Amino acid sequence: MPRYAATICFSTPVGLLEVESADTGVTRVRLGSRQKPREVGDGDALDYARKAKGEILAYLEGGLKRFTVPVVLTGTPFQRAVWAKLLAIPYGKTRTYGDIAAELGKPRAARAVGTACGANPIPILVPCHRIVAGNGGLGGFGGGVRMKHELLELERTRATR
Numbered sequence: 001m002p003r004y005a006a007t008i009c010f011s012t013p014v015g016l017l018e019v020e021s022a023d024t025g026v027t028r029v030r031l032g033s034r035q036k037p038r039e040v041g042d043g044d045a046l047d048y049a050r051k052a053k054g055e056i057l058a059y060l061e062g063g064l065k066r067f068t069v070p071v072v073l074t075g076t077p078f079q080r081a082v083w084a085k086l087l088a089i090p091y092g093k094t095r096t097y098g099d100i101a102a103e104l105g106k107p108r109a110a111r112a113v114g115t116a117c118g119a120n121p122i123p124i125l126v127p128c129h130r131i132v133a134g135n136g137g138l139g140g141f142g143g144g145v146r147m148k149h150e151l152l153e154l155e156r157t158r159a160t161r
Contacts, residue, residue, distance in 0.1 A: 006041025008049040009033050013060050014147050017124075021048040025070030028121045029056075031143030056124055062158045065091040067125050075119060078104075082116035089130045092159025094152065096134045114139065124151070 009018040018033035019026060023044045029052070041049065051069045058064035073083050085100045097110040097117070106112070117128040123142050129151045133139045141148035 005043065005045035006039075006049040008039045008041075008046075008053050009035040009037050010053050010057075011037055012057060014143065014150055017056060019049045019052045019056075021045045021052065022072060023048075025072045026052045026122055026125060027072045027074075029123055029125060031123055031147065052125065059124070060154070062154065065158075069125065071122050071125055073122065073126065075116070075121075078112065079116040079119055082113050083120060083126050086117070086120070086126050086128055086130065089127060092155040094130050094132045096132055097139065098134050100131065110134070118142070130155075 005023060006021050007018060009016060015031070016033040016035065016037070018028075018030040018035055020028040020030075021041075025048050039046070039049075048069060052067075055064055055067050055069055059067070073080055075083070081104055082100060085095075085103055089095055097113045098107070100113045101107055101109040104113075113131070117131050118140060120126050120128045120142075123129065129141055129148045131139065138145050138148050138152075
C-alpha cells in the first residue's frame with residue numbers, strides 16, 4: 001500500500017470521516033473516525049485529500065454524483081477486480097454480491113466478493129455501499145448498516161434529479 005503523506009479528518013452528515021492520501025491520490029477513507037477534525041500534510045497529497053473532502057461533502061449534500069479524485073487501490077488481483085466493478089456501478093443503482101461474482105466469471109464467488117468489499121480501503125469513493133445481498137438485504141458495511149442505508153437512500157432520492 002502506498003504510504004500516505006496527508007490526512008484530513010472532517011465532520012459530515014454521516015459522522016467523522018478521515019481521508020488519507022499520497023502524492024498519486026487517495027489511499028484510504030475511514031468511516032466513523034475517532035480522531036479530531038484536523039489537516040496534516042502538504043503538497044499533492046494534501047491537495048488530493050482536500051479534493052476528496054470537497055467531493056465527499058458535495059456528494060453527501062446531493063450535488064455530486066461522480067467522484068473525480070484519483071484513488072490508489074492496493075490489494076490482491078481479485079480484490080482489485082471487484083473494486084473496479086464497484087467503480088462501474090452507476091449512482092443510485094445497486095448490484096448484488098452474486099451479480100459481481102458472475103460479472104467476474106466466478107458465479108460461485110459471492111462470498112469472496114463480500115470479503116473484497118469488506119476490505120475496500122476507500123469506501124464511498126469506491127462505492128461498496130451499492131452492493132446488496134441477493135435476498136434484497138443490505139449486507140454489511142464498514143460504517144454500519146445504518147450508514148449504508150443512508151447512503152443508498154440519498155442516492156435513490158436524488159438519482160432522478
